[in-house]
Amino acid sequence: xxxxxxxxxxxxxxxxxxxxxLRISPKLQLHTKGAADVDPITxxxxxxxxxxxxxxxxQTIQKLSISPITMLVRDFQCAILTENGDVMCLxxxxxxxxxxxxxITKWILExxxxxxxxxxxxxxxxxxxxxxxxxxxxxxxxxxVFWQGELFCWxxxxxxxxxxxxxxxxxxxxxxxxxxxxxxxFPPIKLMERGQIRTDxxxxxxxxxxxxDTVAMDLHAAIAGLSVAxxxxxxxxxxxxxxxxxxVMNRIIDAGELAIEEKLQLIPDGxxxxxxxxxxxxxxxxxxxxxxxxIIKEGGFLYxxxxxxxxxxxxxxxxxxxxxxxxxxxxxxxxxxxxxGVSGGLYRxxxxxxxxGTITCADYPAPISIAGQFNMPMVVATATGAVAKMVACADSxxxxxxxxxxxxxxxxxxxxxxxxxxxxxxxxxNAGMAVGALPASPVxxxxxxxxxxxxxxxxxxxxxxxxLAWPVLTLYRRHNTAGAAxxxxxxxxxxxxxxxxxxxxxxxSMEVYMNESFVKNQGLxxxxxxxxxxxxxxxxxxxxxxxxEGKLPQNLADLSGGDVPMYFKGPPITLExxxxxxxxxPNFAGYGDPLDxxxxxxxxxxxxxxxxxxxxxxxxxxxxxxxxxxxxxxTRACRAGRKQARLAACP
Amino acid sequence: MRQQICIxxxxxxxxxxxxxxxxxxxxxxxxxxxxxxxxxxxxKESSSSDIGPGYASSDPEMAGQMCFREFxxxxxxxxxxxxxxxxxxxxxxDIQPKL
Ligand SMILES: [Zn+2]
Numbered sequence: 001x002x003x004x005x006x007x008x009x010x011x012x013x014x015x016x017x018x019x020x021x022l023r024i025s026p027k028l029q030l031h032t033k034g035a036a037d038v039d040p041i042t043x044x045x046x047x048x049x050x051x052x053x054x055x056x057x058x059q060t061i062q063k064l065s066i067s068p069i070t071m072l073v074r075d076f077q078c079a080i081l082t083e084n085g086d087v088m089c090l091x092x093x094x095x096x097x098x099x100x101x102x103x104i105t106k107w108i109l110e111x112x113x114x115x116x117x118x119x120x121x122x123x124x125x126x127x128x129x130x131x132x133x134x135x136x137x138x139x140x141x142x143x144x145v146f147w148q149g150e151l152f153c154w155x156x157x158x159x160x161x162x163x164x165x166x167x168x169x170x171x172x173x174x175x176x177x178x179x180x181x182x183x184x185x186f187p188p189i190k191l192m193e194r195g196q197i198r199t200d201x202x203x204x205x206x207x208x209x210x211x212x213d214t215v216a217m218d219l220h221a222a223i224a225g226l227s228v229a230x231x232x233x234x235x236x237x238x239x240x241x242x243x244x245x246x247x248v249m250n251r252i253i254d255a256g257e258l259a260i261e262e263k264l265q266l267i268p269d270g271x272x273x274x275x276x277x278x279x280x281x282x283x284x285x286x287x288x289x290x291x292x293x294x295i296i297k298e299g300g301f302l303y304x305x306x307x308x309x310x311x312x313x314x315x316x317x318x319x320x321x322x323x324x325x326x327x328x329x330x331x332x333x334x335x336x337x338x339x340x341g342v343s344g345g346l347y348r349x350x351x352x353x354x355x356x357g358t359i360t361c362a363d364y365p366a367p368i369s370i371a372g373q374f375n376m377p378m379v380v381a382t383a384t385g386a387v388a389k390m391v392a393c394a395d396s397x398x399x400x401x402x403x404x405x406x407x408x409x410x411x412x413x414x415x416x417x418x419x420x421x422x423x424x425x426x427x428x429x430n431a432g433m434a435v436g437a438l439p440a441s442p443v444x445x446x447x448x449x450x451x452x453x454x455x456x457x458x459x460x461x462x463x464x465x466x467x468l469a470w471p472v473l474t475l476y477r478r479h480n481t482a483g484a485a486x487x488x489x490x491x492x493x494x495x496x497x498x499x500x501x502x503x504x505x506x507x508x509s510m511e512v513y514m515n516e517s518f519v520k521n522q523g524l525x526x527x528x529x530x531x532x533x534x535x536x537x538x539x540x541x542x543x544x545x546x547x548x549e550g551k552l553p554q555n556l557a558d559l560s561g562g563d564v565p566m567y568f569k570g571p572p573i574t575l576e577x578x579x580x581x582x583x584x585x586p587n588f589a590g591y592g593d594p595l596d597x598x599x600x601x602x603x604x605x606x607x608x609x610x611x612x613x614x615x616x617x618x619x620x621x622x623x624x625x626x627x628x629x630x631x632x633x634x635t636r637a638c639r640a641g642r643k644q645a646r647l648a649a650c651p
Numbered sequence: 652m653r654q655q656i657c658i659x660x661x662x663x664x665x666x667x668x669x670x671x672x673x674x675x676x677x678x679x680x681x682x683x684x685x686x687x688x689x690x691x692x693x694x695k696e697s698s699s700s701d702i703g704p705g706y707a708s709s710d711p712e713m714a715g716q717m718c719f720r721e722f723x724x725x726x727x728x729x730x731x732x733x734x735x736x737x738x739x740x741x742x743x744x745d746i747q748p749k750l
Contacts, residue, residue: 517710615704619703650693
């Protein structure tokens, strides 16, 4: 990565940006000899074995972890890296964590190779966002793989741990103004030393948590993932020899880079930008803040900066790791979609020129813990907008790969805690809205509840799984409608909403929720922005009476009781037996002028019950005849009239 | 060397008389490639709560700080792009390809 002149990006005072040549102690011997002449069959066998080893790494974490966020939702990442910490491949999980594993590993090579040293059987743990995590909960483990005394490569993972300390259950510390009000940061520590877990350091990490047993299980699942991956790589080396395997690894990255270079040739040089807004640096704050990403494309390289972004403030900050990771996630989707997770070649072609001291590249001691919920989707959204406009200017077929933006706070998640139906303390992260929605593109509609595109392997927890894990019942989970939100020549996929009531516990505390004051999403090239995410609470309702009568309420408005005034983020809300709450994931952004949408597509949405005829007329100017079919002539006239009216209204 | 760059459905950057110019699909000239084409559009600025059904805010004071901008081609009325922006902020110059 290219560094901004005269600024020390050391991972201490500000985010870590590795130099082009790492300063590694001569005590550490690196295996650098890759065979250049691997035959094509060996190459393909070894290449697929390496990619499958990484998939098995991820599956091991998923099978052995016990937190819903990891086991069900797959909020983690795993990677294989070269001896010097260059990411070779990622799993199909949270894409922005991939580059972070490279940052952590490179920082360790520079800062731990002399003292305490890097040895066979070691595993380093790091949750310090200034070194290279998205927030403290996304704790990274990285493990050197040695062959005959030389460091051959690394296997690494990052897992969201349910609670890593700090003043708020779940460790999302909304009120923090400094890192000292946040969960603790651990710069890389040697959690395992020559094959043995350092129980003292493990206990130090677990001691911070409100859920030490859960975190311990997940931590051991992550260690098991590393062990499996390491063992399989050693077997591969035993079979083909280290120089051949390293040659394959180098060629995998080189081939990925070549594929990116070919795509960059389809894009004209130029500069593209996106700006989105967020609000409330801490609960009660009425401020509005900007996130901006600018991409300059020059020849075979992309140069990224965040000029135009607000200065760091309150709790809404991420470090360089988040800026780079979120940007590379958007680029992976639109430029490296065909590389099966081999992202290292892309990373070589992107140079960052970040503006420090900003909400998307904060300096120490800005707090970072809420970034996973607030900043990271915002960075991904900002980057998506800029990358999409650039890709939309490319020659075909790349231009068709542009996608519109997801919601700026797209996880739609809420975080809550209390005593569960089994009398035990719990922290819940509702990921029901991980059903997601794929946004529109220049050639097609998005996919209804099509997932979150920067977490390809993510799945929403089933209603029943949520009800098993926490003292809740789901009243409904359903698609949004296809109204104005996300409309365009091609519309966004539909998001969803759901409503809950307590079950089996008298109360719980809702700590993190998002009720956006205004829509933050941006439409793509004439499309409507996506919708507004909401969180609604109705107190003292007659929901129990309805349920006793065999009625399942399908709208908060149908229930008696009082609405609670909601801010974007507010103080914790105590939810009690007769309270009902609902949240949504809004539709994402649309593409192109809604008045240019094919009326036949509008008719399909109406026939499938996704769009009302009233909205079809208001949003798309499509007129239906008495027989329910599109009135082509009146639709044409209506659309022409609307376009004239636009010009008449703004002389 | 590219003679034109298509930007979405309707906008393109095209070489005319040796200069790169933004052109709409209706052939309306939207100015030199050296200037933000939004400056040559008809612009409607409305409340961020009034984009359409479903956008109404539960916090009108906060929402009132934001606006929704629609940039229409003055020739044909097609909507070329939109912005959700702080009231009073300059237009974002977000598309600057080089021909
Ligand atoms: Zn026009």
